[in-house]
Amino acid sequence: MSKLQVTIDGTEFEVQISELPGPDGFATVTVNGEAMRVAVSSLAAPEQIEWAVVDTRPYELLLDHDLRWLQSAHGRHSVQVRDLEASVARPISGDGRLKAPIPGIIARVLVELGQTVEVGQPMLVLEAMKMENEIVAPRSGTVTSLKARPGQTVLLHELLAEIG
Secondary structure, three states: OEEEEEEEOOEEEEEEEOOOOOOOOOEEEEEOOEEEEEEEOOOOOOOOEEEEEEOOEEEEEEEOOOOOEEEEOOEEEEEEEEEOOOOOOOOOOOOOEEEOOOOEEEEEEOOOOOOEEOOOOEEEEEEEOOEEEEEEOOOOEEEEEEOOOOOOEEOOOOEEEEEO
C-alpha cells in the first residue's frame, strides 16, 4: 500500500493506493477516507492528454512532466505530491550541521536564524524526485547559520544550516 499527501491548489488530500490495478484496469484508491475505484491511462508520455476514470466519471487531464501542475476542464492546478512512507536518511553530523541528504530544491524553510529548535523538529522541506521531504534538526539548540532559501537548488551533503 502507498500513502501519499497530494496538495492541489493548496488543498491537501491523503491518498492511499491499496492494490495494483486489476484485469479491468481499476485500482482501489482511498482519498481522505473515502474509497473509490480509479483507472488511468499510461503516464509514459507526459504533457499529452491523458484520461482517468474515477468510479464511473471520466476525466481528461494534461500533466506536467515533473507533476508540478495538471490541467483539467476546470483549468490549471498546482500539484505537490509527498510520499508519507518515505524516509530520508540524514548524513550524520553530531556537531549540529544540517546537510542535504539528497539533491533537490528547497521548497520551504520552517525556521529562522536565532530560533531555538528541538531534536527531530522539522527545519526545511526539500523537494526531490517529485516528493517533499522534511529535513529535521539533528540536535537541540539555536539556529546559528541558515544558508537554505526557498527555491534554492542544493547538492548532496550541501550545508543547509547549523545548530549551536
